[in-house]
Amino acid sequence: MSLIDLKDIKAGYGATPILNGVNMAIDASDIGVIVGPNGAGKSTTLKAIFGLLNVMDGTITFDGRDTTRLEADRLVPMGLSFVPQEHNVFTSMTVHENLEMGAFIRRDDISGTLDEVYEMFPDLKAKRRQPAGELSGGQRQMVAMGRALMSKPKLLMLDEPSAGLSPRYMMEIFEQVVKINAAGVGILMVEQNARQALAFATKGFVLANGQNRFTGTGQELLDDPDVAKSFLGG
Amino acid sequence: MNAMTTRYIAAFIALFVLIVGVGMMMGSAFTVRLLVEAFAFALIAMGLNIQWGFGGLFNFGILGMLMVGGFAVTFISYPVNMEFWGSEGPLYLGRTLLGMAIGAVLIFFAHRVQRFGITGKGRGAVIVIAWFIAYVIFRSQMDPAASYITSTAGWVGGLGLPVLLGWAFGGVLAGLMGWLIGKVSLGLRADYLAIATIGIAEILRAVLKNLEWLTRGTLTVSPIPWPVWTPQIYQANGADTTTSFILARGGFLAVVVVIVLIALFLIHRAYLGPWGRMNRAIRDNYIAAGSMGKDVTGRQLEIFVFGSVLMGIGGAILVSFVGIYDPSSYQPINHTFIIWVMLIVGGAGNNFGALFGGIFIYIVWMLSEPLAQALFNALSRFSSDMGWGAIPDIASRAVQMRVFVMGLVVTIALRFAPQGLLPEVIRRKE
Amino acid sequence: MNDLIFFFNQAIIGGVVLGSIYALGAVGVTLIFGILRFAHFAHGDMMTLGGFISFVLAGIVAGLGIAFPLPIGFIVVPFAMLIAAGLALGIDKGFYAPLRARGAKPVTLLIASIGVTMMIQGLIRLFFGVGTYSFFDTQPKVLHRIELPFEGVTRPISFSEPQLLLVISTIIAVVALHYFLTRSRLGKGMRAMADNPDLAKVSGINTKLVVRVTWIIAGALACLAGTMLALDVSLKPDLAFNIVLPIFAAAILGGLGHAYGAIAGGFVLGFAETLAVFNWSVLLRPFRDNLPEWFEIPNTLSLVQSEYKLTVAFVILVVVLLVRPTGIFKGAST
Structure with missing residues (x-):
């Protein structure tokens, strides 16, 4: 049984669904990458999982429990974490406080996890007393990921973590994603830089018009001529 | 006949039954008085409906509009105070006006100092100083004028013109005030607009309450004439007290109802026409309306002014009917919040x-x-x-x-x- | 020197006292705005309500016949604050939470707060009438006079005990709030939610709990401000309704949603009001002989007449709204 299982998800903001039956399964050992054209429902899938919008049909099972109708404040304690694409740091709070907010649901000692995050992103340790709003885009992305890791998630969901970043930061973020996964955290991410992301994905999903178009390992998708032609720019 | 029409008919029949019931319980004289005031408030609520219902513009300063309207009808219709016009009061006021003009010119030029190469902080400082000097000039002329008038003539008095003209002027003055308020604050978000309008209304209230030379302030002005025969005139013609009240108030009511109906007719036509459609579009999505080339700010200003006009007329009617202008009787609950209750309900x-x-x-x-x-x-x-x-x-x-x-x-x-x-x-x- | 002390007594002490009241009120307004995104208009009436709760408690305590070295109204304030916090929670649950659950716009909540204003006002007057009450019927109001040890100084620095207690409790409240917001988990959660409500939710912060804590703090501070104001002047049903606008002015001046800005804004407005009506010719008189011949010191030389004291706050409010709606201090409140 997978860590998370999406079965025929139909979801959207109003009455008209954006997702018309999405299926996905991710294990704790997996790095899942969702790619596809704009408006395909990539981000919507993550938001539907995280209870941020209305799921009309289908079921979501996380860690053996039905979480279809649960909202964020119940999902985080169960081991789900989400890094939104934009506005993903508390700009008026320091880096350190941002990380503490990620651990809001925890009542135990968080210093160990803090050390791990600072070890993972040494840049942040030096800036931990600075308001997150003063950091560069790449550093903000690190704060956002660090915040999401502070709750010790089983599954980390990232919405376009490399958007707007320089290649150097993109590579660093991807490296960290692989490391986090190696430590036993499942990953599900949406990526625009599809080729780079699929290169290390154990599971790749191509979405179009709110439905799965292709599913396979990252390498399979990269090798598939149809996928390459339609979705990876030839 | 659909459900909505039935609801309309039921609502107004229920209202009619309620009024008849009140009439039987409380007597005709009371009920007619109640109705005059109720229709005046309905006119004010229609004004707020234009602003909030059509335009989505928040106005917490209704009280200010009512006060301005009340002042207008007092000033227009109250008998002329010969003592003032015979004194040097007008001369003093003329000087004050001159002082204001000088101040205005100063401020005007201060806002244009960038032409002389003064920009940024320097320009800001010049503007602040200009406002300060204008204020000092104004105060130096206004203070003696005010104390002269209050000590010799009491106050400036009215113009002795017809009451209906006073109501119209109430609308004009309130519209002008609405234009000013709208001009400075319509760019604000709803909650800020609420606070700004209530702040401006409170400033107006403080000013009108303390301008003893213009409004007699806490001394109040009465009796303010009616547009129709007063009970006293009926009594002089031989009617008994109760009948005179019913007849006089009935006449007043007729005038007010006609005004309300005319207003309703005009607003409703405008609402159904292209003007109303555009305003609803702006209210529901002003960003989209703006990007389609509609003049959003212009329309909103128009709406704010139209609503204020109705409020000013309503305020003038109320003051005429009560016959006394007392600036300190205006309270946010009785003159702003209740209008909101009316519109929301x-x-x-x-x-x-x-x-x-x-x-x-x-x-x-x-x-x-x-x-x-x-x-x-x-x-x-x-x-x-x-x-x-x-x-x-x-x-x-x-x-x-x-x-x-x-x-x-x-x-x-x-x-x-x-x-x-x-x-x-x-x-x-x- | 005597004139300077007069200035100190009138303008500085007056400004600090008024500023403390405004600051305590504005903090509540700004916290509610930061968390719930609406202008809570009934805040002034929550202050009045708090004053009356203290008054009732003080009456009960006075009935027990125990003597205290401090005003009884002040002794009972912590208990009154507890009750007021509970009432604030109840008001939220009864009138605002259902609207939020429906997804109503902030403006709707603002109108609802007008309804709450009217209900509180009506209830207070229903029970207490429209009269004025004093906390000092059973004990005297202590006046402090500090004689200065300088030659030729006859005028003492003077202030009342309630004023001193007000300033002390404001300092305590502000320091406590500071530690709460920067040190405690819930306080930081509150700041996080004010900063970015969506991300706060995503982080698993219990937003409903944060909302409750916000009402508890706002209600308690409103009660403190109302009681201290009533101790300083007197208790009236329309006690705080008249200062709700200056409080909003203070909160906007400091940037809605910013607790420290609200405190600073409160003091700025408090001083602005007292300095604007202060008669500056008092300070000029000692220099009578040094001034040029043509300059005659007028009897009253204040920026505005004292009838317009409250208007100063509104004018500042309107100017701030027009020139810099985000407040004079750093920060954007969206």
Whole structure:
């Protein structure tokens, strides 16, 4: 049984669904990458999982429990974490406080996890007393990921973590994603830089018009001529 | 006949039955008085409906508009004060005007100092200094003028012109005020706009209350003439007291109802026409409307002014009817918040809702007091019978019940009928 | 020197006292705005209500006949604050939470708060009438006079005990709030939610709990401000209704949603009001002989007449709204 299982998800903001039956399964050992054209429902899938919008049909099972109708404040304690694409740091709070907010649901000692995050992103340790709003885009992305890791998630969901970043930061973020996964955290991410992301994905999903178009390992998708032609720019 | 039409008919029949009931309980003279005021408030609620219902513009400064309207009718229709015109008062006021003009010129040029190469902080400083100097010049002329007028003639008096002209002027003056307020604050978000309008209204209130030379301030002005025969004239012609009141107030009511109907007709036509459609488009999505090339700020200013005009006329009517202009009698609860209750309960966005809400809520407001008094008297009898003693100060407490009732009514309406009793009709274009 | 002390007594002490009241009120307004995104208009009436709760408690305590070295109204304030916090929670649950659950716009909540204003006002007057009450019927109001040890100085620095207690409790409240917001988990959660409500939710912060804590703090501070204001002047049903606008002015001046800005804004407005009506010719008189011949010191030389004291706050409010709606201090409040 997978860590998370999406079965025929139909979801959207109003009455008209954006997702018309999405299926996905991710294990704790997996790095899942969702790619596809704009408006395909990539981000919507993550938001539907995280209870941020209305799921009309289908079921979501996380860690053996039905979480279809649960909202964020119940999902985080169960081991789900989400890094939104934009506005993903508390700009008026320091880096350190941002990380503490990620651990809001925890009542135990968080210093160990803090050390791990600072070890993972040494840049942040030096800036931990600075308001997150003063950091560069790449550093903000690190704060956002660090915040999401502070709750010790089983599954980390990232919405376009490399958007707007320089290649150097993109590579660093991807490296960290692989490391986090190696430590036993499942990953599900949406990526625009599809080729780079699929290169290390154990599971790749191509979405179009709110439905799965292709599913396979990252390498399979990269090798598939149809996928390459339609979705990876030839 | 659809459900909505039935609801309209039912609502207005119920209102009519309520009025007849009140008439039988409280007597005709009281009921006619109640109706005059209720229609005036309905006119004001229609003004707010234009601003909030059509335009989505928040106005918490209704009180200021009513005060301005009341001042206008006082100034236009009150008899001329010869003592003032015979004194040096006008000369003093002329000097004050000159001082204001000089100040205005100063400020005008201060805002244009960048032409002389002064920009940024320097320009800001120049502007602040110019305002300060203008203020000092104004005060140096105004203070002696005010104390001269109050000590010699008392106040400037009125112009002795017809009352209806005064009502019209009330609309004009309030419209002007609405233009000023709108000009400076319409860019603000709703909650900021609310605070800004209430702040400006409070400034207006403080000014009108303390301008003794212009408004007599706390000394109040009375009697303010009526546009129709007063009870005194009927009495002089041989009518007994009750009949004279009913006849005089009935005449007044007729004038007010005609004005309300004309306003309703005009607003409703405008609402159904392209002007109303554009305004609804702006209200529902001003960003989209703006990007389609509509002049959003211009339209909003127009709406704010039109609404203010109705409020000013309503305020003028109320002052004429009561016959006394007392700037300190204006209170946010009685002159701003209650209008909101009327519109929310009646149905924002619907002219008939505003009309219905205005009349209905005013009747509830006025009846809450005697009803509460009766309730308290009954309770008091019960508690004295039980040996717990009577409730003290029933009369003064009962007045307060109506404020509580209004608060309860609006919160209940917001929770259970947020569209109001007569909701806005959404017409789908086929 | 005597004139300077007069200035100190009138303008500085007056400004600090008024500023403390405004600051305590504005903090509540700004916290509610930061968390719930609406202008809570009934805040002034929550202050009045708090004053009356203290008054009733003080009456009960005075009835017990225990003597205290401090005003009884002040002794009972912590208990009154507890009750007021509970009432604030109840008001939210009864009137605002259902609207939020429906997804109503902030403006709707603002109108609802007008309804709450009217209900509180009506109820207070129903029970207490329209009269004025004093906390000092059973004990005297202590006046402090500090004689200065300088030659030729006859006028003492003077202030009342309630004023001193007000300033002390404001300092305590502000420091406590500071530690709460920067040190405690819930306080930081509150700041996080004010900063970015969506991300706060995503982080698993219990937003409903944060909302409750916000009402508890706002209600308690409103009660403190109302009681201290009533101790300083007197208790009236329309006590705070008249200062709700200056409080909003202070909160906007400091940037809505910013607690420290609200405190600073409160003091700025408090001083602005007292300095604007202060008669500056008092300070000029000692220099009578040094001034040029043509300059005659007028009897009253204040920026505005004292009738317009409250208007100063509104004018500042309107100017701030027009020139810099985000407040004079750093920060954007969206």
